[in-house]
Amino acid sequence: MNRVELQNMAQAETERQNAFRCRLLCCASTPCLSSGSTAVSEAMKQALTDGNLDAEVEVVATGCMGPCSRGPLVTVKMPGQEDVVYEKVTPEVAKEIVAKHVTQSKPVSENVLPADMPFFVKQKKVVLANSGQIDPERLEDYVARGGYAALAHALREMTPEEVCATLTKSGLRGRGGAGYPTGIKWDLVRKSEGDKKYVVANGDEGDPGAYMDRTMMESDPHRLLEGMAIAGYAVGADQGYLYVRGEYPIAAQRLQRAIRAAERRGLLGSRVLESNFNFRIDVRIGAGAFVCGEETALMASIMGRRGQPVPRPPYPSERGLWGKPTLINNVETYGSIAPIILNGPEWFSGIGTEKSKGTKIFALAGNIDTTGLIEVPMGITLREIVYDIANGIPDGYAFKAAQTGGPSGGCIPSQFLDTPVDYESLGALGSIMGSGGLVVMDERSCMADVAKYFIEFCMDESCGKCVPCRVGTVQMHRLLERITDGSATFEDLETLEELCVLVRDTSLCGLGQNAPNPVISTLRYFREEYEAHIKERRCPAGACEMNRIPVQELNTNSRVYSQNGAQAEPAQA
Amino acid sequence: MAARPAAARRSADGASAEHPSGDARFKMIDRTLKRFQYQQDALIEVLHTAQESFGYLSEDLMIYVAQQLKLPMSWVYGVATFYHFFTLEPQGEHSCTICMGTACYVKRAAEIVAKLQDEYGIEPGETTPDGKFSVAAARCLGSCGLAPVIVLDGEVMGRLSPDEVLDQVKERLASKKPQSVPA
Numbered sequence: 001m002n003r004v005e006l007q008n009m010a011q012a013e014t015e016r017q018n019a020f021r022c023r024l025l026c027c028a029s030t031p032c033l034s035s036g037s038t039a040v041s042e043a044m045k046q047a048l049t050d051g052n053l054d055a056e057v058e059v060v061a062t063g064c065m066g067p068c069s070r071g072p073l074v075t076v077k078m079p080g081q082e083d084v085v086y087e088k089v090t091p092e093v094a095k096e097i098v099a100k101h102v103t104q105s106k107p108v109s110e111n112v113l114p115a116d117m118p119f120f121v122k123q124k125k126v127v128l129a130n131s132g133q134i135d136p137e138r139l140e141d142y143v144a145r146g147g148y149a150a151l152a153h154a155l156r157e158m159t160p161e162e163v164c165a166t167l168t169k170s171g172l173r174g175r176g177g178a179g180y181p182t183g184i185k186w187d188l189v190r191k192s193e194g195d196k197k198y199v200v201a202n203g204d205e206g207d208p209g210a211y212m213d214r215t216m217m218e219s220d221p222h223r224l225l226e227g228m229a230i231a232g233y234a235v236g237a238d239q240g241y242l243y244v245r246g247e248y249p250i251a252a253q254r255l256q257r258a259i260r261a262a263e264r265r266g267l268l269g270s271r272v273l274e275s276n277f278n279f280r281i282d283v284r285i286g287a288g289a290f291v292c293g294e295e296t297a298l299m300a301s302i303m304g305r306r307g308q309p310v311p312r313p314p315y316p317s318e319r320g321l322w323g324k325p326t327l328i329n330n331v332e333t334y335g336s337i338a339p340i341i342l343n344g345p346e347w348f349s350g351i352g353t354e355k356s357k358g359t360k361i362f363a364l365a366g367n368i369d370t371t372g373l374i375e376v377p378m379g380i381t382l383r384e385i386v387y388d389i390a391n392g393i394p395d396g397y398a399f400k401a402a403q404t405g406g407p408s409g410g411c412i413p414s415q416f417l418d419t420p421v422d423y424e425s426l427g428a429l430g431s432i433m434g435s436g437g438l439v440v441m442d443e444r445s446c447m448a449d450v451a452k453y454f455i456e457f458c459m460d461e462s463c464g465k466c467v468p469c470r471v472g473t474v475q476m477h478r479l480l481e482r483i484t485d486g487s488a489t490f491e492d493l494e495t496l497e498e499l500c501v502l503v504r505d506t507s508l509c510g511l512g513q514n515a516p517n518p519v520i521s522t523l524r525y526f527r528e529e530y531e532a533h534i535k536e537r538r539c540p541a542g543a544c545e546m547n548r549i550p551v552q553e554l555n556t557n558s559r560v561y562s563q564n565g566a567q568a569e570p571a572q573a
Numbered sequence: 574m575a576a577r578p579a580a581a582r583r584s585a586d587g588a589s590a591e592h593p594s595g596d597a598r599f600k601m602i603d604r605t606l607k608r609f610q611y612q613q614d615a616l617i618e619v620l621h622t623a624q625e626s627f628g629y630l631s632e633d634l635m636i637y638v639a640q641q642l643k644l645p646m647s648w649v650y651g652v653a654t655f656y657h658f659f660t661l662e663p664q665g666e667h668s669c670t671i672c673m674g675t676a677c678y679v680k681r682a683a684e685i686v687a688k689l690q691d692e693y694g695i696e697p698g699e700t701t702p703d704g705k706f707s708v709a710a711a712r713c714l715g716s717c718g719l720a721p722v723i724v725l726d727g728e729v730m731g732r733l734s735p736d737e738v739l740d741q742v743k744e745r746l747a748s749k750k751p752q753s754v755p756a
């Protein structure tokens with residue numbers, strides 16, 4: 001396929017879609033599937049057949065539309081009219097939609113989500129622009145919305161240097177957590193010497209409580225493939241790997257199908273779009289290890305080994321997969337590439353704040369009214385996210401903390417709700433932007449218990465290679481266990497704080513270095529809660545069962561601990 | 574190859590479930606091996622196929638994979654035990670995975686675990702002695718909007734109370750075969 005054929009495909013598909021009087025988009029992403037969207041689309045199809053409307057109305061299975069807790073979601077699209085989104089659609093409501101809205105243009109008002117809902121109004125969709133709008137299994141649908149035009153443009157009009165320079169100018173930063181400038185990383189790989197180079201997409205998404213990457217892969221797989229192909233052109237790689245988390249079978253399947261579809265049309269594979277550029281993409285499925293999200297561990301896993309990190313430098317940009325220069329980016333980062341190439345770097349850098357450009361996807365979860373997936377401009381405040389977009393906290397409870405960044409992040413208390421969400425501001429609060437998980441907790445959550453939860457996570461997920469992380473997390477967990485069961489003393493708290501510093505400063509990879517963050521941040525903002533556990537043997541949130549008492553012997557033990565100082569700890573562990 | 578342990582109760586879905594001999598399942602592994610041209614780097618892919626076909630990775634199975642890929646058994650064992658996804662024990666006929674990711678934890682998923690533990694006496698990672706039911710814990714299934722999330726015999730379900738989960742489990746255990754699982 002060449003550029004002209006691509007345009008023809010887009011036009012033919014647009015005409016095909018416009019020929020329908022009405023299109024019914026039905027979300028077929030994991031959350032809506034499990035709330036019963038299959039039955040809904042069956043019911044709609046049946047109602048259409050019964051009413052002899054098959055030729056005029058199309059039912060499309062799309063990706064995620066956003067407010068997942070209100071699923072199953074259905075969007076009604078009629079030419080010349082605003083889209084109407086329905087929430088909590090049952091098969092009965094689906095039949096009614098066909099009978100009333102489709103046939104008589106009268107929306108079924110009880111289930112309609114108002115178009116001016118802050119949930120929709122406050123968002124800005126760049127990466128997720130196609131999510132919930134197209135059928136992820138149809139290449140034509142993506143192409144009709146401008147898909148692969150950016151790749152075609154880059155291949156014909158831009159040199160690899162120019163692609164890298166455009167990204168640098170756009171201010172795009174990595175969405176996988178650390179926020180490294182993407183253009184600079186691409187340029188490093190481009191300049192690296194090597195007969196073979198690789199491009200890797202990190203779709204491991206280990207942060208529990210986050211599902212942005214899954215949604216992107218399930219809802220708009222071609223966007224990711226296009227981003228990777230542009231990356232391959234820019235850095236001079238002809239092979240890409242897409243590492244998908246093992247818990248995401250639907251995403252892996254859709255990506256595999258998308259790759260085959262793109263290869264058949266000459267959008268991937270040899271001589272992409274009839275240029276001299278070759279690019280193949282293979283999917284690799286993870287096997288359940290959080291540390292494999294770390295780039296060096298991920299590469300070990302792609303090579304079929306135990307996913308243990310290795311010290312950097314050398315960075316993957318010099319020596320990565322099989323010793324060759326390798327570009328590794330997050331899935332969402334690749335999702336941002338095509339719009340930047342098409343709309344220009346100035347357009348992208350016009351969104352967001354001084355140092356954090358563009359938009360960020362967040363997965364809203366926890367104790368809030370509307371959970372789901374949102375894409376917001378950088379710099380929006382937490383308050384807007386929690387109270388406007390997510391519609392606040394249900395059942396009259398009060399906001400306590402927002403957890404961002406997962407096990408590597410921290411808890412942000414209510415006094416900082418007006419902080420703008422960008423890399424620097426969240427970092428200053430002792431949390432991180434992370435990959436985009438945002439879990440809201442109300443007053444029923446105990447912060448010491450939450451810290452224990454994350455340390456337990458890191459303890460389980462530590463790969464065991466370096467001592468501070470392997471042993472330190474176990475000790476921290478033990479101390480937090482004591483705090484939350486009522487048997488801790490103030491020495492334990494002291495030891496915990498010392499350990500936080502030790503583990504942070506001496507671990508090999510980001511897992512250990514960031515593992516103490518949840519403890520440090522909760523101690524910083526909720527110290528009195530920890531102290532109440534120790535002094536009054538009481539859990540202010542009422543979450544911990546304080547059924548143990550401090551034991552004399554444990555007391556002496558912990559005193560020995562802190563007297564001996566940090567060096568003695570590994571030996572005692 | 575003929576005398577494979579009959580303990581591999583859960584077989585692959587679809588057609589190969591008809592072959593109790595186990596031979597067909599080895600063919601699936603061979604197919605994956607061929608697809609990756611017996612490259613040692615494909616170990617994880619091969620183990621995925623092996624587990625899909627047999628339900629778990631028995632020692633025999635790991636030895637077979639090691640021989641085919643010309644890797645030391647210790648290497649295969651090291652990889653199989655590193656990743657949570659691989660299980661070295663046979664799994665129950667029915668399985669319930671409870672998400673213990675942050676969102677589900679905040680929504681009190683631990684109470685579901687406790688409920689099942691009370692009823693069946695097994696913790697996550699264990700199977701009932703009669704081999705009927707396994708419980709597992711997961712770290713986020715990517716459906717946090719529906720927290721707390723469980724996966725019962727491959728079906729994702731959200732927002733169930735501990736009692737409702739128990740009812741669902743009882744219903745499954747009463748029925749004969751697990752419902753077919755989407756691949």
Ligand SMILES: Cc1cc2nc3c(=O)[nH]c(=O)nc-3n(C[C@H](O)[C@H](O)[C@H](O)COP(=O)(O)O)c2cc1C
Binds near residue numbers: 174205
């Ligand atoms: C313990 C640990 C877990 C990580 N998990 C992920 C992950 O799940 N997804 C991801 O994209 N990056 C993850 N990262 C960051 C990657 O190492 C890497 O920085 C990132 O993929 C680079 O892509 P970016 O520049 O597009 O952000 C993790 C890092 C650490 C230390």
Ligand code: FES
Binds near residue numbers: 208676712716721722
């Ligand atoms: S935390 Fe349970 S599905 Fe994400």
